[in-house]
Amino acid sequence: MRPPVLYTFRRCPYAIRARLALLLCDIEYDAIEVDLKNKPAAMLLLSPKGTVPVLQLQDGTIIDESYDIVQWALANNYPDKFLLMTEERKFIAEPIYTKLNKEFIFHLNRFKYPDRYADVDMDLHTNEIISFLNILSSELQQYDFLCGSAPSYIDILVFPFIRQLRIADADILTKNANHGLLAWFSWWSDSSCFQEVIRKV
Numbered sequence: 001m002r003p004p005v006l007y008t009f010r011r012c013p014y015a016i017r018a019r020l021a022l023l024l025c026d027i028e029y030d031a032i033e034v035d036l037k038n039k040p041a042a043m044l045l046l047s048p049k050g051t052v053p054v055l056q057l058q059d060g061t062i063i064d065e066s067y068d069i070v071q072w073a074l075a076n077n078y079p080d081k082f083l084l085m086t087e088e089r090k091f092i093a094e095p096i097y098t099k100l101n102k103e104f105i106f107h108l109n110r111f112k113y114p115d116r117y118a119d120v121d122m123d124l125h126t127n128e129i130i131s132f133l134n135i136l137s138s139e140l141q142q143y144d145f146l147c148g149s150a151p152s153y154i155d156i157l158v159f160p161f162i163r164q165l166r167i168a169d170a171d172i173l174t175k176n177a178n179h180g181l182l183a184w185f186s187w188w189s190d191s192s193c194f195q196e197v198i199r200k201v
């Protein structure tokens with residue numbers, strides 16, 4: 001049987017989440033690299049909203065949100081070295097995800113591409129970015145990963161966006177991250193799993 005098919009884009013942080021989760025969960029898939037300016041008709045038929053990643057499962061189920069792909073992968077084959085997600089840990093992870101999704105990404109997009117938006121306020125975006133870095137720094141003061149001493153889904157969801165920030169402006173990260181956050185960032189950047197999913201093919 002053909003493995004699941006992932007419509008992806010190499011540099012897309014959402015798609016990186018999906019590829020990281022599938023790799024860490026040892027789930028084989030066929031990747032279709034999408035040209036975002038010329039999306040494949042087959043993908044648009046499966047998911048008309050036209051964003052990557054889109055995962056088509058063997059039974060035809062479509063998962064077209066990166067968060068859901070990460071959760072599906074973990075539900076299928078939870079990595080041995082990952083944290084067990086207790087309710088207490090989810091209580092830490094979910095607010096970080098909400099802040100990332102509802103606030104940080106909004107500010108990051110405007111910080112990175114001020115010319116593309118009409119509602120840019122650089123001071124506000126910079127302050128909001130720093131405030132999110134402070135939250136991560138405080139979580140990573142105690143432990144090596146965001147929810148404890150081993151990785152969990154929240155690390156996979158957050159890392160690709162901190163990488164985007166680092167690419168946009170390395171200084172804002174190095175000046176505002178504590179040692180724990182910088183070490184966490186290096187760990188993920190240097191990890192064989194990230195190197196594998198970001199490799200140019």
Ligand SMILES: N[C@@H](CCC(=O)N[C@@H](CS)C(=O)NCC(=O)O)C(=O)O
Nearest residue numbers: 012013014036051052053065066067
């Ligand atoms: N909420 C979606 C967002 C995915 C998303 O916005 N992906 C971008 C690429 S990084 C995209 O496909 N944009 C559509 C386009 O550029 O036309 C998810 O988490 O999967």
